[in-house]
Amino acid sequence: MRAKPGDHIVLAAGHVGEPVRDGEILVVKGADGAPPYEVRWSDGRVGLVFPGPDAELREAGGAEGGGAAERSAAEPIHEWQVRVAIFESGDETTARVALISDSIFGLNASGGSRRHEGDPAVPRIGDEIAVARALRHLADQMLAMAGHDVEDATGGSGVDLRPE
Incomplete structure (x- = not known):
């Protein structure tokens, strides 16, 4: 996983019934975009995270932020x-x-x-x-x-x- 400040990270819940965590990457502490990342979570807290295999990175200004004309038909808008x-x-x-x-x-x-x-x-x-x-x-x-x-x-x- 390679990130830059402004990217968003989503962590799947560890167990059924627990909430999904999402936040904005504020600081990349590893070399070349590698973890750990300082993240401002959606609840306002800030913490350091070493993402595991249940993490998904969404690039700032990528497909999530672009208009429909900028996306290919095979590229998902959201993944649930x-x-x-x-x-x-x-x-x-x-x-x-x-x-x-x-x-x-x-x-x-x-x-x-x-x-x-x-x-x-x-x-x-x-x-x-x-x-x-x-x-x-x-x-x-x-x-x-x-x-x-x-x-x-x-x-x-x-x-x-x-x-x-």
């Missing part, structure tokens, strides 16, 4: 990730999912499944069901948030965004 954690206890499985994003913070959801006593024990099936339910809850939250954003932007009310 969903982190999934699966917990099992006996016949019950719980999945927790968190959206890792540079613009939406704190979105997470959970889902569960329970094996019927007469069914064979196949943990993968419980995992699939629990994760699918958690992702559906996350999607519902995102649609509700987008609906509120549409209402705020248009001054309308009663916006109902449905999954297609």
Whole structure:
């Protein structure tokens, strides 16, 4: 990772449910843009960071800041990730999912499944069901948030965004 002052850094949460950290690089202390970096985090605190593999660097004035005409069609404007954690206890499985994003913070959801006593024990099936339910809850939250954003932007009310 090579950075310069003014670049932005985003650190993924260490665990599901924890917030993503983002900030502006103020000082590059390593040679040729190498870490460590002095960063002003979005909460106003300043600290020294040695970024790990969960860090993403966004160059100042790069694709993030340019207009649509400056970007190629294959270049993403934003990149979001969903982190999934699966917990099992006996016949019950719980999945927790968190959206890792540079613009939406704190979105997470959970889902569960329970094996019927007469069914064979196949943990993968419980995992699939629990994760699918958690992702559906996350999607519902995102649609509700987008609906509120549409209402705020248009001054309308009663916006109902449905999954297609």
